[in-house]
Amino acid sequence: MELRELWKVLLRRWPLAVVPFAVVLALGLATYRRPAPAYNVGVRYSAGVPSVAGSGADYEDDRYYPWLTSEYIVNGLTDWVKSTAFATAVSEELREEGIEVPAGAIRGSVASDNERSVLLLSMTYGDRDQLAAMIRAATAVLQTKNADAFPFLEEGATVIPWDEPVINQVPAGLRAALDLPLRLVLAVGAGVGLAFLVDYLDPTVRTRRELEALGLSVLGTVPRK
Secondary structure, three states: OOHHHHHHHHHHOHHHHHHHHHHHHHHHHHHHHOOOOEEEEEEEEEEEEOOOOOOOOOOOOOOOOHHHHHHHHHHHHHHHHHHHHHHHHHHHHHHHHHOOOHHHHHHHHHHEEEEEEEEEEEEEEEHHHHHHOOOOOOOHHHHHHHHHHOOOOOOEEEEEEOOOOOOOEEEHHHHHHHHHHHHHHHHHHHHHHHHHHHHHHHOOOHHHHHHHHHHOOOOOOOOOO
């Protein structure tokens, strides 16, 4: 079928092509809700133990071993802060302040990474005030309860935050911005497909070419007024 014929079908069946678009647009506008705000905070930490004895190797001093130990401890802390145990400890710390945040929500808000001897703890949450309390509680747990995760450190590691927590609002994601436009594009495609389907199923003959395609001879035509 030529493009001209396709265009004629669309002109003839345009209501069918428009209706899905209009329905999706109306429902989208009626149910639209502004994306909930989200906030993020990130803090860097160093960690170590007060003293680490050398192994007897020939080094000028014992500074190498504290640095090496610090790196291992930070690696362990990076994994610990992602655990349910850490989230539970933070939740309990918050409960002592009269703030209720489930451990599951805390665990889902945490991301962590490490580089050399530095731990980066990042938390994302939908409430600015609660997020501020969560990062304070997380810092307290890191400083006071790390021995629960590393029993071989008898007195626990010393954890020092490098940054003051700064909370920033996270921009709405691209998915939220494109959700309605993508639905409208799909509605247009569905409408066009429906128009062609209905026209294909319609037995009405409208043009000389359609009669000839059926193997019938056309003796004459009545011109439009």
